[in-house]
């Protein structure tokens with residue numbers, strides 16, 4: 001089968017890779033000149049299987065209301081005249097119940113585990129180097145009240161089979177001695193030893209190169225313009241070269257939409273309304289002046305809701321979310337406040353460790369669903385159209401598993417993953433028990 005994969009971020013490239021494994025011919029189209037140049041470019045670098053709680057929970061509406069209009073709040077909701085934003089916001093509120101939270105966590109943990117196994121096998125198979133650190137993720141809390149809430153969170157996650165340990169301050173400092181300089185900010189912590197970190201862009205670009213060697217064709221610098229419906233199928237996709245302006249129709253047997261926050265814009269012409277809204281985040285990457293004093297365990301700073309990951313001689317500080325539409329600007333006053341606050345916090349925690357003179361700022365749009373659970377599966381409007389989008393805060397964590405599962409579904413196989421695939425009434429376990437009944 002000839003499959004056209006639309007989008008070359010973490011999700012599109014993993015999908016392409018596993019489609020090759022299944023013996024398909026693959027064409028990948030992206031508007032950028034290489035893979036992973038948009039949302040997958042400079043994220044928090046965490047493979048965070050065990051810290052995967054969705055944003056929507058019973059306490060979220062109060063927190064968001066408290067943060068409303070505060071420029072440096074971790075989650076900033078700027079109401080706009082944008083029906084997609086309101087639709088997303090209302091669905092999000094609908095997920096703010098304990099029952100929905102539990103349901104969503106279950107899905108995210110399962111996908112995370114499956115994805116982690118897939119990534120580990122892929123790294124072993126390809127040998128790609130991407131500043132991987134298998135040292136777990138350490139979440140530290142600055143106050144007793146936050147620590148107590150964190151310990152309760154750990155208990156909930158343990159019920160879902162996740163190994164998240166509760167640590168005293170001394171135990172936190174034993175796991176990451178670099179935090180001694182930040183003792184004032186550490187009351188206690190929680191720790192997930194099996195989590196990892198590594199550079200998503202480096203990995204994805206290397207995987208794209210290997211996919212090309214295996215025969216995948218890449219059409220870079222092409223805007224994806226529209227899909228051509230024909231009966232219950234897609235007959236082609238129109239693309240336009242950014243270099244020559246020329247348009248052409250590409251035809252395949254099947255199509256995959258892996259366009260992150262831009263997926264709903266493409267599918268809506270078919271009447272397929274994907275509830276994905278961009279949550280703008282930021283990162284700062286700093287060169288280390290004193291690498292020996294910098295952390296190597298990937299960190300979550302609860303007070304600021306930021307991730308801190310070591311990437312070789314650099315450190316990446318990432319976080320914050322703004323629901324402000326498809327805005328990727330870095331030069332607005334709010335962006336400036338948010339970027340500078342990342343660097344300021346790092347310096348507070350690790351004074352003198354990083355070179356602050358040339359911070360590398362970046363912004364990306366997390367393709368967020370109200371549940372945090374991505375769309376993976378067959379379109380409900382066209383039988384040869386498939387969706388792999390809406391990975392929100394966890395696209396790097398869930399990339400390998402999402403790509404592998406979709407490639408298997410497209411090949412008529414049932415992934416070994418009990419998950420609510422899009423366009424699918426029954427999760428895998430139910431199907432298996434029907435098959436064996």
Ligand SMILES: Cc1cc2nc3c(=O)[nH]c(=O)nc-3n(C[C@H](O)[C@H](O)[C@H](O)COP(=O)(O)OP(=O)(O)OC[C@H]3O[C@@H](n4cnc5c(N)ncnc54)[C@H](O)[C@@H]3O)c2cc1C
Pocket residue numbers: 006007008009010011012029030031032035036037038039040041042043044045046047048222223224225258259260261262280281282283307318319320363364365366367389390391392393394395396397398
């Ligand atoms: C600040 C921040 C921190 C994060 N930290 C983490 C983390 O620590 N761990 C984790 O697991 N996840 C993290 N994430 C989330 C993760 O980065 C995303 O979920 C992931 O990058 C999404 O991948 P994607 O392939 O869906 O999107 P993208 O990488 O954006 O890929 C989509 C591709 O589609 C292309 N495209 C879009 N529209 C068109 C068009 N019309 N024509 C042609 N091409 C088009 C784009 O060029 C792009 O290459 C973070 C995100 C942010 C913003």
